[in-house]
Amino acid sequence: MFSKRKFMDGGDGREMGLKRQRFDSSSSYYGGSPSSFAYGSSCGYPNQPPPFPVVRLRGLPFDCTEIDILEFFHGLDIVDILFIHKNGRFSGEAFCVLAYPLQVDFAIQKNRQTMGRRYVEVFRSKRQEYYSAVAHEVSDTKGSPPRRSAPRPKSDDGKDSVEHTGVLRMRGLPFSAGKDDVLDFFKDFEMSENSVHVVLNSDGRPTGEAFVEFANADDSKSAMAKDRMTLGSRYIELFPSTIKEMDYAVSKGK
Numbered sequence: 001m002f003s004k005r006k007f008m009d010g011g012d013g014r015e016m017g018l019k020r021q022r023f024d025s026s027s028s029y030y031g032g033s034p035s036s037f038a039y040g041s042s043c044g045y046p047n048q049p050p051p052f053p054v055v056r057l058r059g060l061p062f063d064c065t066e067i068d069i070l071e072f073f074h075g076l077d078i079v080d081i082l083f084i085h086k087n088g089r090f091s092g093e094a095f096c097v098l099a100y101p102l103q104v105d106f107a108i109q110k111n112r113q114t115m116g117r118r119y120v121e122v123f124r125s126k127r128q129e130y131y132s133a134v135a136h137e138v139s140d141t142k143g144s145p146p147r148r149s150a151p152r153p154k155s156d157d158g159k160d161s162v163e164h165t166g167v168l169r170m171r172g173l174p175f176s177a178g179k180d181d182v183l184d185f186f187k188d189f190e191m192s193e194n195s196v197h198v199v200l201n202s203d204g205r206p207t208g209e210a211f212v213e214f215a216n217a218d219d220s221k222s223a224m225a226k227d228r229m230t231l232g233s234r235y236i237e238l239f240p241s242t243i244k245e246m247d248y249a250v251s252k253g254k
Contacts, residue, residue, distance in 0.1 A: 054129075067208050069096060070207075085137065166220050167212070175205070186212065195213040199211070224238055
């Protein structure tokens with residue numbers, strides 16, 4: 001199931017009062033990791049707590065997803081991504097919390113590089129700016145969990161005209177989601193853990209996609225009714241797929 005972490009304000013010990021469902025990360029900044037030597041979460045900050053490892057991005061494409069940001073910061077350890085909305089619409093800005101303070105320096109090197117056709121600005125931010133953004137997102141959604149992605153609007157994408165084979169592709173999964181979460185999402189259908197295939201990247205990390213095998217094509221077509229429903233706080237997109245596409249995607253992470 002989802003891992004939940006309370007973010008604490010190290011300055012005065014107060015809780016934000018918000019549990020954020022995030023990536024199942026075991027970084028040294030949040031609790032020890034073998035890779036802490038490489039990035040030295042406390043190295044270089046003697047006798048004082050290390051700065052909160054967060055950067056702000058501006059100029060993101062309006063159809064940007066968490067996967068796009070993970071690819072943009074390929075090689076860095078991402079703990080949280082928070083997309084910023086204004087008047088209910090994605091603003092093109094986001095906060096990205098990294099696992100180690102020194103990774104901020106590497107993230108800054110991506111400033112003014114492109115994502116799609118957009119030049120993305122990356123600059124340092126502060127703990128309180130990130131917390132304020134979290135609070136604003138919660139307030140803006142009237143107490144519901146903050147939105148971490150900019151869901152694409154519904155469009156005539158041709159999904160209804162695609163022939164079903166009994167396989168669906170899921171996109172937009174929380175990175176901490178496991179097979180149990182997917183089974184719960186499709187709890188109205190008979191399936192087992194062997195029916196769920198979580199896609200991993202070349203580093204063995206979840207990509208936010210999964211493939212699900214249903215008992216038959218009629219079930220997969222019925223399951224499309226859950227397209228753009230939420231799992232945790234994420235909008236999940238569903239697409240008709242095939243065994244061939246599933247095998248190819250899953251094999252890339254092996």
